[in-house]
Amino acid sequence: MGKITMKDVARMAEVSMSTVSRVLNNPESVHAEKRQRVLKVIEAENYHPNALARGLVYKRTQSLGVLLPDISNGYVAEVIRGMEDTANSHGHSLILCNTDMNRERMLKYLRVLKEKQVDGIIFMSEPVTGELNDLFTELQLPVVLASTQSLEYNLPSVKVDDEQAAYDAAVYLIEKGHRKIGMISGPTFDVISGATRYYGFQRAVNEKLGSRADGMVEFGHYRFEDGYIAMKRLYGRKPDITAVFAASDEMAVGAITYLREKGMRVPGDVSVMGYDNTKFASMYTPKLTTVAQPMYEIGSTAVEKMIDRLDGEVSGDERTYLSHKIVERESVAEI
Amino acid sequence: MGKITMKDVARMAEVSMSTVSRVLNNPESVHAEKRQRVLKVIEAENYHPNALARGLVYKRTQSLGVLLPDISNGYVAEVIRGMEDTANSHGHSLILCNTDMNRERMLKYLRVLKEKQVDGIIFMSEPVTGELNDLFTELQLPVVLASTQSLEYNLPSVKVDDEQAAYDAAVYLIEKGHRKIGMISGPTFDVISGATRYYGFQRAVNEKLGSRADGMVEFGHYRFEDGYIAMKRLYGRKPDITAVFAASDEMAVGAITYLREKGMRVPGDVSVMGYDNTKFASMYTPKLTTVAQPMYEIGSTAVEKMIDRLDGEVSGDERTYLSHKIVERESVAEI
DNA sequence: CTGAAAGCGCTTACAG
DNA sequence: CTGAAAGCGCTTACAG
Structure with a gap:
């Protein structure tokens, strides 16, 4: 028994594919009884819609690419944690890319992310050069900078002052x-x-x-x-x-x-x-x-900013500064 | 100007889509002159093939889902680094999922990963329960365990003894x-x-x-x-x-x-x-x-194991133990 | 409320 | 070596 598709579900529930699609995306629009029938089959057959097919027509994948220098860096990992939580709660996934500040590797990732049709890119690798900025616009991918920013280009960014x-x-x-x-x-x-x-x-x-x-x-x-x-x-x-x-x-x-x-x-x-x-x-x-x-917040805010943009809600300010604070512990003495 | 597709490239290079597809996947099979023509258009128009469409027919996405407890944990981050490097060098991407050991969250991730048609799942969240094992087989997704293992089920794993x-x-x-x-x-x-x-x-x-x-x-x-x-x-x-x-x-x-x-x-x-x-x-x-x-190696070995399986090269042993070693520094004295 | 059909952007036999 | 056509698994107008 191979993977079961929407077509199979339709056949088993004795409805059209359109109807199955509707119970998935707009349940209210289908008659309660039919809806139940479909739902039952979906459940019974353990049907999972194919996000590739869906993405193909929606032109949205609910996936974000994140370019970072090195995930094994504790600071970076904490920022990513904030990103992932927020992405997850908005139904998005994160594709991880360690650039090691290596230009070749970064270019390769950018190409792959483009091909995989990510909705946007969160960039925290390094300052944005002219070449990179050109690439971003050429790729036609929305970009948000986390923990870095661009002085020359007006790219949205989130960091501390x-x-x-x-x-x-x-x-x-x-x-x-x-x-x-x-x-x-x-x-x-x-x-x-x-x-x-x-x-x-x-x-x-x-x-x-x-x-x-x-x-x-x-x-x-x-x-x-x-x-x-x-x-x-x-x-x-x-x-x-x-x-x-x-x-x-x-x-x-x-x-x-x-x-x-x-x-x-x-x-x-x-x-x-x-x-x-x-x-x-x-x-x-x-x-x-x-x-x-606020590492976690830098990450979560960057993702929120990205999602707002994808949803067309461009917040006014491109550059967001999150507040820092001094944590007093034991390594400084008064003299 | 919208995104340019293979159809556009075909038209501009005055060949069929089949031919464009061939220069991408099997360049040798197309006449040199035509190939050049196509390549030129691809370059000029900055064409990027759509991996969703490709994945839809290949039934392979070159994406791996990784379930982990918490990326902000230094140990985990280091393992992930090893995974990412290896995945990258094999042309795969990693989708990051922080489970926080939370069952609901994990189930949600598993569903999303399934829908996104990942080729396999690297699991390093926790020991594998019966329920989880059932889910894995139900989902029909290959699984490799990293830094954990299953005593009851014969799942491939990589860890230290x-x-x-x-x-x-x-x-x-x-x-x-x-x-x-x-x-x-x-x-x-x-x-x-x-x-x-x-x-x-x-x-x-x-x-x-x-x-x-x-x-x-x-x-x-x-x-x-x-x-x-x-x-x-x-x-x-x-x-x-x-x-x-x-x-x-x-x-x-x-x-x-x-x-x-x-x-x-x-x-x-x-x-x-x-x-x-x-x-x-x-x-x-x-x-x-x-x-x-060997955190990095645990990660890279787990991904290698996964890819071997995807390629049909099932290595004999399910359970791989990587060797540990004692690093002598300053916190232990001889008495 | 529901279904048939076209289309998203690719690949893959099948002919030629 | 090359092209027309079918198909991957969905969604979305369009009729009804």
């Missing part, structure tokens, strides 16, 4: 009495989370301390090792530092690891503040004081 | 000179990773120390807080304990957190060993000695 968040973090440290504050920044060529957080930090130091943070900044790629190395350089140059703001929790932990190896206590001798509030942050010792991004 | 891994961990601790060894186990009703690791631990204690681990075991649900609480109870009852084996890295870290609050040093006073080797483990201080599961 990184500049302001970093500013707030620095101010927090300053209000705790710190004056010699270092930063472990992301790379400045990363215009989304590198340069922005760097500028926010600088602005705070400028405004509140009236100084430039000369020599107080090191750079890394957000990973543990980067934080370790950056801290080493920073400490080597400025041993009188009393606080460090890292652009990621991982780098913060890397920095703490280095400091401890040097016999410094955190936060006793040096305070360290992170960014992201990954799960990790509250399990570490000392529990990390950090800038919390 | 948990009993042996826990045994090895306990033996490792014993060989380091420990005699008073506690365990923080998963719940015994979890027959996959709870009971198995618990038995492995017991077997080692039995064989090597000739004793039963009476009162030396506490239970938790693998999370940080569970580890903390379990350690508290364990320590309250057995303050002379010198080593603890936790069934997850998170619980290990929770245990360490408690011990430190009590002024104990790890591993100076008490050694702690974890399980999983999540990223976290090497960033923590002290870096965690732990049982490494």
Whole structure:
């Protein structure tokens, strides 16, 4: 016995296919008795409509493609969780694509997603280049950016205001009495989370301390090792530092690891503040004081924005900023 | 200008649709000159074949559904990464489904995946109940289990030998000179990773120390807080304990957190060993000695197994065990 | 309220 | 090597 189709159901219920289709899509429009007959057969035969056939005529698949750098990254995984919950509750599915920031791989995915007729694409891989933007319009696929944005193109996006968040973090440290504050920044060529957080930090130091943070900044790629190395350089140059703001929790932990190896206590001798509030942050010792991004909400909001657009309800603002907050825990001391 | 279809390409290249279809699927079979003409139009018009239409006739979608408990879990995310890479390199896509171990939600997903005509399902949510097994066969969808398995049903699966891994961990601790060894186990009703690791631990204690681990075991649900609480109870009852084996890295870290609050040093006073080797483990201080599961490989092997089956190459063994290993770091001391 | 027919965009025998 | 036609499993006007 092969798969049972709508035609089979129609035959067994002694109605036309149109009627079966109607009880599925617009039950009210069919006579109660016939409807029951059809429903009974559907149940008995365990009939499942074929979404491919349906998608072919609807020109809608209820599937969204999501391009992300790497799902094994805790931050990314949390955002995806928010996306998936929201997509699911709206009857959509998510097709996962790890780009590894690799151009070839991304192009291939984009082609596949197009062929599979996804309704839209959620993009969180990286900043949007001109080439990429052209591709999006060429593909004629709606795009929403999550946790990234496009400065040049007017693409809808959802993220935190990184500049302001970093500013707030620095101010927090300053209000705790710190004056010699270092930063472990992301790379400045990363215009989304590198340069922005760097500028926010600088602005705070400028405004509140009236100084430039000369020599107080090191750079890394957000990973543990980067934080370790950056801290080493920073400490080597400025041993009188009393606080460090890292652009990621991982780098913060890397920095703490280095400091401890040097016999410094955190936060006793040096305070360290992170960014992201990954799960990790509250399990570490000392529990990390950090800038919390609403990861789950970034994901769910991005999907909501996508679905609104698919439904024709374009919300006015393209760029949505979700609010960050500072989570006070144990890694920053008042002095 | 609407989407361009194969029919349009045929018209523009002045050939039949059959020919266009052939240059796409079996280029050699069409005359070189015509082939070029078609290719040119495809390129110029940026034509993308519709995978829904294709899937409708092929009865293959090159899509796999993956049911998992929660993607924001670091262990799960790493396994998924392995799946996605492998799926991608075989031209398959992954549809992500977070079940949260919720039955309703799982059933809904299963229905959607069936309707979307996925070629198969990778299941890593939980042990397979009778009801679930019935559903799988009813749905007529091939299933491969990742990081779980079915004792009752002969479903293909990929995982580590948990009993042996826990045994090895306990033996490792014993060989380091420990005699008073506690365990923080998963719940015994979890027959996959709870009971198995618990038995492995017991077997080692039995064989090597000739004793039963009476009162030396506490239970938790693998999370940080569970580890903390379990350690508290364990320590309250057995303050002379010198080593603890936790069934997850998170619980290990929770245990360490408690011990430190009590002024104990790890591993100076008490050694702690974890399980999983999540990223976290090497960033923590002290870096965690732990049982490494090959998470990425579990994912990629599961997908390979699925694809082999879809291609009709059923490998002999249903149950694949990947090897674990003990990663020595800093949280266990020799005494 | 209901059914016959056309159409969604492909592929695959079947002829030639 | 190539094209016309049927078919994959649905939905949607259009009549009735």
